[in-house]
Amino acid sequence: MTAKLTKDYIVNQIKRNIRGDDRKLDEMRELTIERGVSANAEGSARVKLGKTEVIAGIKMDLAEPYPDSQDKGVLTSSAEFLPLAAPEFEAGRPGEVEVELGRVVDRGIREAEVIDFKKLCIVEGEKVWRVFMDIVVINHDGNLMDASGLAAMAAILDAKMPTIDKDYKIDYNKREKPLPLTTIALPITVMKCGNKLIIDTTADEEEAIDTRLTVTTNESGNISSMQKGGPGGFTVEEIVEICKIAGKKTDELIKKHFKSKKN
Amino acid sequence: MTAKLTKDYIVNQIKRNIRGDDRKLDEMRELTIERGVSANAEGSARVKLGKTEVIAGIKMDLAEPYPDSQDKGVLTSSAEFLPLAAPEFEAGRPGEVEVELGRVVDRGIREAEVIDFKKLCIVEGEKVWRVFMDIVVINHDGNLMDASGLAAMAAILDAKMPTIDKDYKIDYNKREKPLPLTTIALPITVMKCGNKLIIDTTADEEEAIDTRLTVTTNESGNISSMQKGGPGGFTVEEIVEICKIAGKKTDELIKKHFKSKKN
Amino acid sequence: MTAKLTKDYIVNQIKRNIRGDDRKLDEMRELTIERGVSANAEGSARVKLGKTEVIAGIKMDLAEPYPDSQDKGVLTSSAEFLPLAAPEFEAGRPGEVEVELGRVVDRGIREAEVIDFKKLCIVEGEKVWRVFMDIVVINHDGNLMDASGLAAMAAILDAKMPTIDKDYKIDYNKREKPLPLTTIALPITVMKCGNKLIIDTTADEEEAIDTRLTVTTNESGNISSMQKGGPGGFTVEEIVEICKIAGKKTDELIKKHFKSKKN
Amino acid sequence: MSEKLINKGIRPDGRKLDEIRPLKIKAGVVDRADGSAYVEFGTTKVISAVYGPKKVHPRHMENSKKAILKVRYNMIPFSVYDRKRPGYDKRSVEIAKVVSEALENVIFLEEFPKSAIDIDMEIIQADAGTRVAAITAASVALADAGIPMRGLISSVAAGRVEGNIVLDLTKEEEDASDAIDLPVAMLARTGEITLLQMDGDASVDEIEKIVRMTEKGCKDIEKIQGKALIEKYNANTA
């Protein structure tokens, strides 16, 4: 009952453009990005978005390429809600929310070709670099998609590739070159509440409203990935509006937090 | 209570040679076999036996031979009850009924040497064709064993082998030769109700009676596999009688539905 | 309630140096070791310690060495409580007690270098012998650690290595040389009850008292592995005392049951 | 080599840019299910069946206010060239999730508190568009089961091939170097989009055009869904 009241209250406030933490509907919470949080990873980054906290880490090894892209490196992403992050999280096989989170981050990187996968090919059809992108959620206060996308991007920029000798033995102690990049891409998730659109929702807000669209945009303003979630629906006009919001926010974030680009 | 009454009624009727659908005790339901139901499979077939419906499909790839048969191809069979087929079916690791179904169909093919496995050897001890036989149950109205065996046999006859190039790369778009065969073999399941023997039971009948013997017979009338199921027992005389029924029914089915044979 | 009374009674008796079966606190139950219980294993042994009964078996095959010990064979140990051994045992993924049991036995052998792993290297960095040590518990009447360690050691002494031909094919029918050994090592588990230390506890005693230290000692009296278990704690003095008890008991056991040594 | 797939607005299979592949739907194909449908969308083949509303098991999953929806999406092992091993895979988990969310607000779940509705979608032959074929089938199966809904959900993908905005891509078209694929599910009656995914690299303008094209597609599909339900009804009452 109280839960219901709280939800109704949040929805009514949003309809009046008011949020619990005095933010505007299109305003993000304070964002801090800290790189290099686990020295054993090739790259890592901790993102705090308000109270939401996630860590992304990259490990690399050698593998066979996929049959349909013999000259490209391989990306494997996963997301895990650590049980310490929230009382409702449990150890075990990843649930559907974790699976979706990992896959949306993965497609955002893959489809925007953030990493130049052709440069990760060592011997065509035989040996390529495999990039493991693992995301762990440390504290869940909403908007895990965007926090995870930011952490993944920062970890990619933090990464240094290990070196290999003639026998393709990997030396993790000698990491030299950065990962080859072509662009930067970030997901922005916009939620819908009545006819209002709102970004960077908290866990409380996500209890009250649940229809969202995540749009990943790259440096040139193009969209590389979209994913609608939640039970409700959107009109075409709303979708276009959301794409524009995502483009604008991504541009702001790249300018503020990701200066360096291609190499 | 009603369930008990229904069961008793069915049993009593069978004892008087009467079945719910007016069939004779040794009469099969209407059988239709449709080949080529999934074009991505090397071979496939849908079998409808009354309301029971199963699909069998064959996929092939290359594998190492088993240590004890270095010059023979490999057969791997499985059966799955799709959750859509019945309210009691659930997704998950195959249950004991599915396991038994897959293994009985597998042994029927393997022991009768329906497929000429020697001809599936490419490089002795190193590379052979592996045949995956997968059976999915679409609608369960009894006698899944025989329906599955019929579908498996029809899928084998439907199959065209993919081609390989010099580097043993498989081209699934270029399928040419049929699978090498030596015979045709089919399972017939006979159930026991008092001193009556009855074939092709419906789901209702299988609720009421549950002791069965499945006998796989080949073209020359020889038996290649037997499997007793259910809690009851048989006398030697009953077993012999059942083998004869199975042989007769298999012969009829081969003549009516499987004209072509060896090649 | 009765359970509680029984436990209190056992504790009080132990404090007065009295055990249910009239043993002294530092007295082991009758021990019988039977080697060669499964002819298909490279080595095996059944240990009965009072009513506790375990079987250990060794299988060997070829594998790649671990990256950090390219010139050494590999040891893989596991322990399983067979469901037949006790009403509370269930089939399924090994529970934490089984995992700990397998790992303590494993470390006892590994750290003491009971097996001379360097002699199990065939081609450095490529091919080494892998030793599977599997322990199954047949009857659980306490002190599974020591019974398992004894069985593992006896199985090692029982083992004959299979032979390999030029193509590294293993012939399990032709077993010739014993496993290369450097020492013998056995675990002794000492439990604590008030200020009393007690060895070779029964299942009833383990219901009543639960703080233990397992110490693996080798032929030369050195300790190769220790593992504290159960909720309570030890003082440094108690730990030293337990090490001495373990050394003395191990020495007695080796003299009585394991005459032969290095080779 | 690099000959074009699409010439003068005509696609490799002879379709126009805004034309869907041949679509066959048959309602009521699984005898024991409460509702079911078989869909052939081009060469993609799907069976879907619905069970429910029924009791929830295990019971602690019950919702006292509405029915819970359990959706499964599965490719049978021989539906694809490289055999699909049975069991858990992340792609199927994700698709089941977005399909479930696409249907959730369309079904009047509140009418069946403490109940479960199970939807199983099985891919028999997988070429392009398995998820849109699956949703299209599930929607008919739900209607066939008599589950009350705000309307039929229709589903199709649109995208970009060689610069053209096209409806309902084939596998061949999906492999074009500039291809974008954007599957949508829509309450065709209102135009409300309840599923949307997209992979590729497109401008906001292109996205708008592509989404608009799915509107046309979904309306075409809804008609065929309706016809299939009427055929089933007529057959039952004949």
Add this chain to the structure above:
Amino acid sequence: MSEKLINKGIRPDGRKLDEIRPLKIKAGVVDRADGSAYVEFGTTKVISAVYGPKKVHPRHMENSKKAILKVRYNMIPFSVYDRKRPGYDKRSVEIAKVVSEALENVIFLEEFPKSAIDIDMEIIQADAGTRVAAITAASVALADAGIPMRGLISSVAAGRVEGNIVLDLTKEEEDASDAIDLPVAMLARTGEITLLQMDGDASVDEIEKIVRMTEKGCKDIEKIQGKALIEKYNANTA
């Protein structure tokens, strides 16, 4: 090379065609079990133990009319040349199922509604005939546990080797090119066959002869089972 295994009715291990391998049975070998037995059938070694009748867990598995039977068949890792990885495998699932069905009508399960009877069969050394050794052991373990039965279930295989109908094949004989293996479990008192499997290629005539030969084998085995139970009883009352 292709020398014959069987000469003048004498088999490689000196047995006659209708003779079983040496069979040792000991009842009451697992202290904590309600009933148990150790069986050596030739070089195949099995331990079986029975727990119950006992409470059903989880409780929703209960049957209000009779006890449920839970059967496990398992090969311990070092029972075979190629180490058996612990855990689920389909062969074991199938054997547990047919063994359960072989025992179900023989035990008076109706006497213990809402109860469970657990049977575990563990193969210690696997040569030929592990399943028949396992059932033979389980049957003695059930009797040892005092579970009321219509009689003892005995189990043996017969088959064909080089044209001969033989009882209780060894591994070597199973490898003969024309070998058939037909394991049977039988309520020896009545001749009722409650388990039957068969692999190979045989005429109906041959099947009949082979099954008849298992009748002889099961009667021989039943005697040894009975003796083991009497020995256990005598030891207890001595």
Add this chain to the structure above:
Amino acid sequence: MSEKLINKGIRPDGRKLDEIRPLKIKAGVVDRADGSAYVEFGTTKVISAVYGPKKVHPRHMENSKKAILKVRYNMIPFSVYDRKRPGYDKRSVEIAKVVSEALENVIFLEEFPKSAIDIDMEIIQADAGTRVAAITAASVALADAGIPMRGLISSVAAGRVEGNIVLDLTKEEEDASDAIDLPVAMLARTGEITLLQMDGDASVDEIEKIVRMTEKGCKDIEKIQGKALIEKYNANTA
């Protein structure tokens, strides 16, 4: 090549033999947890959080006399050079077990019958001593959650390197050919040892010296743990 790591009692990182690595502890780092702590022990990094006392789920696990303790130890995939695959592994199961036993008698579990206390320890960067860092963190997290305890549990390893008895080994030192590693957890207030493991080859004399050295280490650690808790308290009340 075989140059010595330790010269004149000074170790590669400049520490004395009985000195712990730099230790940073911060309490209250996970917002939603009832208690939490972040620990950097040298280059090893751990987060631990505590939830509870709370209801037990599933309920049949309840103990009517005391709270049950559920401990998880996990290495996140990129905490080590060779990526750790997520999921069950035996090493983690064992460590969770011994940590649970190290804490069980220290917490006043009897004060919370029918409850559960969950402790999660996540290794962010794994160099030497992950388990001792994890316990040290868990202990602070428990205190931060206000769970009543007999005192703080502190944890450190000691061992032997090139004949020297040393406190808190680094990875480099653990790789010395004669290395022994002996992790201990201790109720520092009383000196009671509640966790002890050891791998290597040592005399009883050496064991005694090594264990005595952990006593010193744990006392040093306890002070830093206490300070972290005071800092958190001061921050809250500031």
